[in-house]
Structure formats: C-alpha cells, structure tokens
Amino acid sequence: MxxxxxxxxxxxxxxxxxxxxxxxxxxxxxxxxxxxxxxxxxxxxxxxxxxxxxxxxxxxxxxxxxxxxxxxxxxxxxxxxxxxxxxxxxxxxxxxxxxxxxxxxxxPVYQLLGGAVRDRILAYTHASGWDVPRLLDAVDARREHGFLAVRAQSGVPGLGTVYGVSEAAAGHERPDRHGTGPDEEIWDTDAYLRHAPEMLAAVREHAGPGLKLLHDTHHRLTPGEAARLGRALEPVNLFWLEDVTPAENQEVLRHVRRHTTVPLAIGEVFNTVWECQTLITEQLIDFVRTCVTHAGGISHLRRIAALAEIWQVRLGPHGPSDISPVALGASLHVGLSTPNFAIQEYMGYEPVVHEVFRHAWSYEDGHLHPGDEPGLGIEVDEALAARFPYEPGYLPVARRRDGSVTDW
Structure with missing residues (x-):
C-alpha cells in the first residue's frame, strides 16, 4: 500500500x-x-x-x-x-x-497482530438430542469427528422444543425461514433445573473425564436459579456454563459467583468493552464471549482481550453458523495471536457456504487454524452469492407456561 x-x-x-x-x-x-x-x-x-x-x-x-x-x-x-x-x-x-x-x-492478519502465540486453536462444537440417549449418540459423533470439546444440549421432559432441539430432529439454532414472525416456544424453568444436572451428569459418565464439556442456559435463569444450577453442576466438571442469566445488570453475577465455582462464560450479545468491564475487573466470569463482528471488529476485540488478560479472564468468542466464514476467519487470526484466547466455537457450515465464502482457515483434529494467505484469507464468489436471495427469518420467542415472555 x-x-x-x-x-x-x-x-x-x-x-x-x-x-x-x-x-x-x-x-x-x-x-x-x-x-x-x-x-x-x-x-x-x-x-x-x-x-x-x-x-x-x-x-x-x-x-x-x-x-x-x-x-x-x-x-x-x-x-x-x-x-x-x-x-x-x-x-x-x-x-x-x-x-x-x-x-x-x-x-496474514495474525502476523500483523504480533505473530502466532500458539500453533492451533482449540475448537468446540454443538451436540444435541431430544432425549439423553440421542444426545449421547450426538456427542459420540462429534468426538469421532475429532472434537475434544462439546457443548451438550437436550430437550426437557414436558416441553416441545428447546434451544433449536425438537423431538423430530436436533437442529442448529437458526432462524425459521418464513416472514410471518417468530415461532413461540413454551419454557419451564423448574423442569429444566430438574433435568439439566442429570442430563449433563449422564454425558460426563458416558464421555469420561477427558472431554471438555460445555452447556448453554440461554439467559433464562434468575441469579438465584443460576447459583443453584452452578452448584449442582460442580461435580460434572464443566469447561464452562454459559449465559446463566441476562447480564445487562452485571452486578447480579456477584451473587452467582459467591455461590458456585463452576466456570462462567458470558458476552456473546455484548458489543463493547464497557459491557464486559465489571464482569472482567471483578472476575465475575471466567470467559468472555464477545464476537469479533458484533463487538466492533478486530481492533475492538483486541481491547477486550487486553483488559481480560490483566484479570486472568480468557476469550471464547461466539462463532456458530450465524456468523459467516469471514468473521470466523477473523476470529481465528485474533485467536492465534492472543495469549488469553482459550477456545473458538465452531458449528460448521453447509457445503454451499464454503463455496460462496472460499477460505484459507481449516479444521483438523479438534482444532482450527486461520491459514497463511494474505489478509483474512477469504474471498467471496459474488456470482454464486447472487443466486441465493435474502429470505426473512426469525429466531423463536420463549414464553413461560403462564404466557408471559421470558428471555431467549
């Protein structure tokens, strides 16, 4: 230039x-x-x-x-x-x-950020099943694909759909492809709190101590409920428990932290370092999950990482298939060059997505690498992209059994 x-x-x-x-x-x-x-x-x-x-x-x-x-x-x-x-x-x-x-x-961008501090980046993926036997089969399938870290989610007895998991099939958390507004799911916190510890204990017993096991609560608990769940899950030895409660009021995490030692991960809906500040500086969380795209890019994610490093908080950025291969590549460049980068979420993409977004990053044996092509290592096939027009889609809305809206 x-x-x-x-x-x-x-x-x-x-x-x-x-x-x-x-x-x-x-x-x-x-x-x-x-x-x-x-x-x-x-x-x-x-x-x-x-x-x-x-x-x-x-x-x-x-x-x-x-x-x-x-x-x-x-x-x-x-x-x-x-x-x-x-x-x-x-x-x-x-x-x-x-x-x-x-x-x-x-x-490659990671060289411009100071060069590699690791050889590869640990990845985790999702495994889900409506009941525990199907969940265990899904965990086995992910491990056969080389993953060393798995986020486990299942259905809840008495509920029809949970977190994109349905009785008919286990799917990704993706918008329903229609323009008529979001589907509405029924949620029961008590049923979930009875089921989740048993479900995750079954996964741990089945998979053994070597699997890094994660679980996402999707913001649906109060601080007291989150503390109860965290304490119940301590014997399971989770890698992290994610989004236990809405974190707009960051002080409520003090209550959760006082009552459980389970590692906490929060922040995929955060957009700036200021939203993470209290959680990091008071060590109320163990992992910050801000996404490279939604948090203002590489430049701003590095600020979050630098603050977190001082307080021994690590990064585990959001990265399922609702961010494109461009953002995943950028996150990997940050990850390869950032000391306190712990793990990268990776659900994979449908084959056609890899064709539209040609990328240098790669997955192998439970790890990701951004590749060594100049820049982010991504090129977009615009002609192919034009063959797939926008389709309206909505994530579901959750309601309690009494009809009131609860957090997604």
Whole structure:
C-alpha cells in the first residue's frame, strides 16, 4: 500500500445460502478488495441498511491503511453509539480494512497482530438430542469427528422444543425461514433445573473425564436459579456454563459467583468493552464471549482481550453458523495471536457456504487454524452469492407456561 491509496467503493452483499449473511466489500483505487462480515442474526437488513445508507458514503476517499483512525471516526464521530447494529457495521468495516492491510503487505492478519502465540486453536462444537440417549449418540459423533470439546444440549421432559432441539430432529439454532414472525416456544424453568444436572451428569459418565464439556442456559435463569444450577453442576466438571442469566445488570453475577465455582462464560450479545468491564475487573466470569463482528471488529476485540488478560479472564468468542466464514476467519487470526484466547466455537457450515465464502482457515483434529494467505484469507464468489436471495427469518420467542415472555 503506497500511502496514497484510497477507498473507492464500499458495497453490501446480502446472500442466503441456507441462512442469511451480510458481507461488506471495500475496494481501493489500487484494486485491493477487503471483506468484512456484517451478519446480525434475525436483524440482517438493519445492518445492511446502516452500512449502505450511512457508513459506505463516509468511507469513499479515506485512506484504507488508517484502520484505527477509521474505527475512531465511525465510533466516536457518531452521536448515537454502541448497540448491535452500529457495532456490527463498524466491525464489518474494521475486518475489511485489516483484510486489505494484509493483502497490501502480503501477510496474514495474525502476523500483523504480533505473530502466532500458539500453533492451533482449540475448537468446540454443538451436540444435541431430544432425549439423553440421542444426545449421547450426538456427542459420540462429534468426538469421532475429532472434537475434544462439546457443548451438550437436550430437550426437557414436558416441553416441545428447546434451544433449536425438537423431538423430530436436533437442529442448529437458526432462524425459521418464513416472514410471518417468530415461532413461540413454551419454557419451564423448574423442569429444566430438574433435568439439566442429570442430563449433563449422564454425558460426563458416558464421555469420561477427558472431554471438555460445555452447556448453554440461554439467559433464562434468575441469579438465584443460576447459583443453584452452578452448584449442582460442580461435580460434572464443566469447561464452562454459559449465559446463566441476562447480564445487562452485571452486578447480579456477584451473587452467582459467591455461590458456585463452576466456570462462567458470558458476552456473546455484548458489543463493547464497557459491557464486559465489571464482569472482567471483578472476575465475575471466567470467559468472555464477545464476537469479533458484533463487538466492533478486530481492533475492538483486541481491547477486550487486553483488559481480560490483566484479570486472568480468557476469550471464547461466539462463532456458530450465524456468523459467516469471514468473521470466523477473523476470529481465528485474533485467536492465534492472543495469549488469553482459550477456545473458538465452531458449528460448521453447509457445503454451499464454503463455496460462496472460499477460505484459507481449516479444521483438523479438534482444532482450527486461520491459514497463511494474505489478509483474512477469504474471498467471496459474488456470482454464486447472487443466486441465493435474502429470505426473512426469525429466531423463536420463549414464553413461560403462564404466557408471559421470558428471555431467549
């Protein structure tokens, strides 16, 4: 990059090869192209509009090499800050500019971040089954594919669907592909609290002590209920217990932490370092789960990592199939170069997604690596992407048995 290069175009690509993805393409006068993920599950078009209508016009004419200045310009230069739509948009720009920087210098992004501090990145995947026998079969299947860490979820007796798991089949947590609004599920906390310890104990007994076992509560417990569950799960030796309670009021985690030693992971819905600050500095969690896209890109995720490192909190970023291979690649570049990066979520993608988003990152034997191609190592087949138009989709809404809405 000569230093005189400028951004000449910023285009938004919306495609739906199995599920919706929003991608930002930044092009420079010297012909370099950078890609950024702007997918916000269930609210994709809001980010697409924010980028297309408000951010893209501000980028044309800017120096693509000034990554930090552009981040500050988009974040601090706007009166309305933070929030998932804004930060996902900023994150997409940041990823694309790091991609350009790597391509301009001929280096993979992790080298520009200080180089590798590990040889590969531990990955965890999802296993689910409506009942315990089917869950155990799913865990076995994931281990046969090489995974050393598995998040286990099952149905709950008396409920029809739970966390994307249905009696008919175990599926991913993905939007239902229709435009008529979200499906509504019935939730029963007492039934879950009776079932979860027995279910996870069965997985531990079946899999043995070597498997890194994770579980997600999806924000549905009060602090007292979360503390009870954490204490009940201590004999299971979880790698982490995720999202035990909504964390908007971060002080409530003090109650959970006082009553259980189970490792806690929170933060996939966080968008800035300030949302993580109390949880990190008071060591109320063990893992912070902020996503490289939704938390403002590589530049801002590194700030979160730096704060967390001081307080011995590790990173385990959000990364199921509701972020595109662009964001997963970016997260892996951060992971390879960040000392306190612990684990990366990886559910995999349908084959066509790999065709639309050609990538250098790879999975092998329970681990991921970003690859050594310049930049993020991602190229998008725009012609193929155009064959998959956007389809409206919604994640389900949960209601208690009395009809009142509860947290998802």
């Amino acid at each position: 000569s230093g005189t290069d400028t951004i000449v175009a910023a285009d938004v690509v919306v495609t739906s090869p199995g599920r919706n993805f929003v991608t930002l393409k930044i092009t420079t006068a010297e012909g370099l192209v950078g890609w950024g993920d702007a997918t916000l599950n269930g609210r994709e078009l809001a980010v697409a509009s924010y980028l297309r209508d408000h951010v893209a016009p501000l980028l044309v004419g800017r120096d693509p090499a000034r990554i930090e200045d552009t981040w500050q310009y988009l974040y601090r230069g706007a009166y309305w800050r933070r929030g998932p739509v804004t930060m996902t948009s900023v994150g997409a720009v940041d990823l694309a500019l790091w991609d350009i920087k790597g391509k301009a210098t001929g280096q």
